[in-house]
Amino acid sequence: MRLVEEFEAGLEAPICITWELTYACNLACVHCLSSSGRRDPRELTTAEAKGVIEELERMQVFYVNVGGGEPTVRKDFWELLDHAAAHRVGVKFSTNGSRIDAAAAARLAASDYVDVQVSIDGATAAVNDAVRGPGSFDTALGALERLAAAGFEKPKVSVVVTRQNAGQLDDFKAIADRYGAQLRITRLRPSGRGADVWDELHPTAAQQRSLYMWLLEHGEAVLTGDSFFHLSAYGEALPGLNLCGAGRVVCLIDPVGDVYACPFAIHEEFRAGNVREPRGFEGVWRDSELFAELRRPQSGGACGSCGHYDACRGGCMAAKFFTGLPLDGPDPECALGHGAGLLAARGAEATIPAPAVDHSRVRPAAGPARGRPAPVKPSPGRPARAGGAAAARPPAKVCDEDPLAEFLAAGGAARSAAEA
Amino acid sequence: MDPETGLEGRWRLHPQVALRPERFGALAYHFGTRRLSFLKSPRLAAAVRGLEAAPDPTAACRAAGIGEGELPSYRRALATLAETGMIVPARGAFLSDSENNSPRQVAA
Numbered sequence: 001m002r003l004v005e006e007f008e009a010g011l012e013a014p015i016c017i018t019w020e021l022t023y024a025c026n027l028a029c030v031h032c033l034s035s036s037g038r039r040d041p042r043e044l045t046t047a048e049a050k051g052v053i054e055e056l057e058r059m060q061v062f063y064v065n066v067g068g069g070e071p072t073v074r075k076d077f078w079e080l081l082d083h084a085a086a087h088r089v090g091v092k093f094s095t096n097g098s099r100i101d102a103a104a105a106a107r108l109a110a111s112d113y114v115d116v117q118v119s120i121d122g123a124t125a126a127v128n129d130a131v132r133g134p135g136s137f138d139t140a141l142g143a144l145e146r147l148a149a150a151g152f153e154k155p156k157v158s159v160v161v162t163r164q165n166a167g168q169l170d171d172f173k174a175i176a177d178r179y180g181a182q183l184r185i186t187r188l189r190p191s192g193r194g195a196d197v198w199d200e201l202h203p204t205a206a207q208q209r210s211l212y213m214w215l216l217e218h219g220e221a222v223l224t225g226d227s228f229f230h231l232s233a234y235g236e237a238l239p240g241l242n243l244c245g246a247g248r249v250v251c252l253i254d255p256v257g258d259v260y261a262c263p264f265a266i267h268e269e270f271r272a273g274n275v276r277e278p279r280g281f282e283g284v285w286r287d288s289e290l291f292a293e294l295r296r297p298q299s300g301g302a303c304g305s306c307g308h309y310d311a312c313r314g315g316c317m318a319a320k321f322f323t324g325l326p327l328d329g330p331d332p333e334c335a336l337g338h339g340a341g342l343l344a345a346r347g348a349e350a351t352i353p354a355p356a357v358d359h360s361r362v363r364p365a366a367g368p369a370r371g372r373p374a375p376v377k378p379s380p381g382r383p384a385r386a387g388g389a390a391a392a393r394p395p396a397k398v399c400d401e402d403p404l405a406e407f408l409a410a411g412g413a414a415r416s417a418a419e420a
Numbered sequence: 421m422d423p424e425t426g427l428e429g430r431w432r433l434h435p436q437v438a439l440r441p442e443r444f445g446a447l448a449y450h451f452g453t454r455r456l457s458f459l460k461s462p463r464l465a466a467a468v469r470g471l472e473a474a475p476d477p478t479a480a481c482r483a484a485g486i487g488e489g490e491l492p493s494y495r496r497a498l499a500t501l502a503e504t505g506m507i508v509p510a511r512g513a514f515l516s517d518s519e520n521n522s523p524r525q526v527a528a
Contacts, residue, residue: 003460006444013440015447015456060440062449062456088438090451113451404497405458 010295013059023359035192037361063090072099097143105150117156123171166207184223230315233308233335247294264318301328430510432472
């Protein structure tokens, strides 16, 4: 069996997981993939979270991508970080930087087992703050400054590529370089509140093409969480796994312990179970019916006859699902333009699957977040749900003859799939 | 002595590397470099596990049941693991042990 098929058939344990620690957040980013804002009263307790960490150690899950919400607003955040380190589970956490004061920066610098990602979605305050809220650009840069001053080595600057910032890639790189950080850019997904703004914010076809060229040029120096594997259909494959790892090599644990196939699929259709079940996280990973389905051999569906299918494998399952496209057809951002045609053909009477979980303090539809005009426009058509998890046909591409394959996991090579 | 790859003497897994068995072989994760390697054959995984008990990597390969005809590709795989710091000379253990106070270190 080729390695790619082994991955598609699922690993003994995830390479990494994404773990949203809380739905609470002091920001209200218009594209939040977890629709965060308010804490959920059912969130895992400190003891339960520690139990999950111990389970991850037993399963040899190498690292967790911790997010939220804003994970640092959890009172036990540092306690959980220490617990993970003591149990040999690596942590990479994403933050908006608001809680990274000098003391926190010093603490992080002293512990060399934690990676930190500070999020910005514009290389200027104007572009960033329109998406992440007023003052958030300065807050993030302040955190990077304090991390650098404390001697924290190589934090990540994490950027979601949008139509507004796609022309700022070199500027993002310069910002990262200025703070001794590594740039990480990922794909805008129509997940959570992202569904409300995706039509307006997702990069144009021309921007995607430029992004692809830029990524090829920068290679492994820029991390991507392998989130642009759908662009490999332009030609040469991008660095990384180039496969959808949902439920196969990665998954998500949400703040209340629900286990989803991937961080971009917080929806009942992709919920595999809960860590509070007697079988625990390990049991959910090994035995859930949903994951078993995702791990079955796949055909390309409508994409099977496309000459580029081997490169992009049909793209991102979550991106299709939350734009109302069939899961066994092209990605909405298909490099060949097949997705754009399908999007245009969506009937107005049809419906797009709504997020099943929403902790927004203010729904965009009810008014702009934080009293600002946000680039929010609910998606127009509401196509009928076409295909559920059972129709999922995620992609993959890893194969060669050598008995060894090398990847940089820091980019989420493995997370690929995964990340977040 | 291994003239082809330059891997001589006794080697071992880097102390910060975790090796997790999988159907196809093993996954190796380096907690220091964050590098992930896929060992795409159970015998390569066995050879890596057996490094420290063998006088040199070639002997570890033979002990893992790797035939003469396959030795070159397996030795190349071990050389790659050496280049990326996944495996280190056992005689360098003293040096690498100085890094070992970090909680992220995981011996396989």
